[in-house]
Amino acid sequence: MTRSWNTMEDFEAFLNDGGIVEVDDAMPEDYRKAVFTFIEMHANSELMGGLTERDWIPKTPGLRHKMSVLAKTQDEIGHGHLLYMVAADMGIKTRTEMLEDLFAGKSRFHNVFHYKAETWGDQVAIAFLVDAAALASQQAVFKNCSYGPYRRILKRIISEEGFHMRLGEDRMMRIANGTDLQRELFQGALDRWFWPSLQLFGPDSKPGDLLLRWHIKSERNEVLRDRWVQKFVPLLQSYGFSVPCPDLTQDEDGRWDVGPIDWEPLKATLAQGGPDSKRRIEQAARNWERTQWVRTAMDELAVPA
Numbered sequence: 001m002t003r004s005w006n007t008m009e010d011f012e013a014f015l016n017d018g019g020i021v022e023v024d025d026a027m028p029e030d031y032r033k034a035v036f037t038f039i040e041m042h043a044n045s046e047l048m049g050g051l052t053e054r055d056w057i058p059k060t061p062g063l064r065h066k067m068s069v070l071a072k073t074q075d076e077i078g079h080g081h082l083l084y085m086v087a088a089d090m091g092i093k094t095r096t097e098m099l100e101d102l103f104a105g106k107s108r109f110h111n112v113f114h115y116k117a118e119t120w121g122d123q124v125a126i127a128f129l130v131d132a133a134a135l136a137s138q139q140a141v142f143k144n145c146s147y148g149p150y151r152r153i154l155k156r157i158i159s160e161e162g163f164h165m166r167l168g169e170d171r172m173m174r175i176a177n178g179t180d181l182q183r184e185l186f187q188g189a190l191d192r193w194f195w196p197s198l199q200l201f202g203p204d205s206k207p208g209d210l211l212l213r214w215h216i217k218s219e220r221n222e223v224l225r226d227r228w229v230q231k232f233v234p235l236l237q238s239y240g241f242s243v244p245c246p247d248l249t250q251d252e253d254g255r256w257d258v259g260p261i262d263w264e265p266l267k268a269t270l271a272q273g274g275p276d277s278k279r280r281i282e283q284a285a286r287n288w289e290r291t292q293w294v295r296t297a298m299d300e301l302a303v304p305a
């Protein structure tokens, strides 16, 4: 059934009542574009994150960890596939157009995937800090998301991201209980990844943020970011690691404050100018070209409808 709304006020009243929009509804174009852009960026981030994991398959130490990196790579690429399908169904860009824009450096993906994972310690920090931040953001969308197809697909994605976070905890505890060298390795990674992970939540939400107004996001960026800080600062310290915040303070209620946040690194990543943006995008584009033969073969095998 195709539903339509006469005015934006009617549509917003529907959303405020907990209404769920479906793909064949005649939704306002601004809403369609906002949801599409949000899902496209999520899809791109899953794909770029999956490619980072893939890079580590040959370098991962030991069979146990290697199996988990293989599984995580598969999960992240799978999340990308699901999200590109949901985004393509919105009729703004095809899946191929989205991928081509990504590889041409024309569309965005999360800041953390513009950095390079230098050591195994970085991979541990990514699974522990980045996956937890991504999971918190996705849970906040899932909780109250007004776009039905995205909400349903998030249920599956979130369940797998929960595993990634547990995997990160497990890796972190092993490294924390390891040798001095291992602890140093993780501390170095923490120094590199703490701030990008925190910045994944973005700057404070602006008043009138349409994603909040249209029930795509359910919580303000600063609320999610603060919750992450209150969890991870004491957790990292309890394992004997230092949090790389020179202005870190704790108030009398025990709440942590990381001090002023420099948003310039985040802005650089949004303009594809992060420390590893160029190499990452070029590598992904090369990968797309090299695998063209698979898509050609699949098209030739396809049975005409």
Ligand SMILES: [Fe+2]
Pocket (backbone or CB within 6 Å): 046, 075, 076, 079, 157, 161
């Ligand atoms: Fe994922």
Ligand SMILES: [Fe+2]
Pocket (backbone or CB within 6 Å): 076, 131, 160, 161, 164
């Ligand atoms: Fe993940």
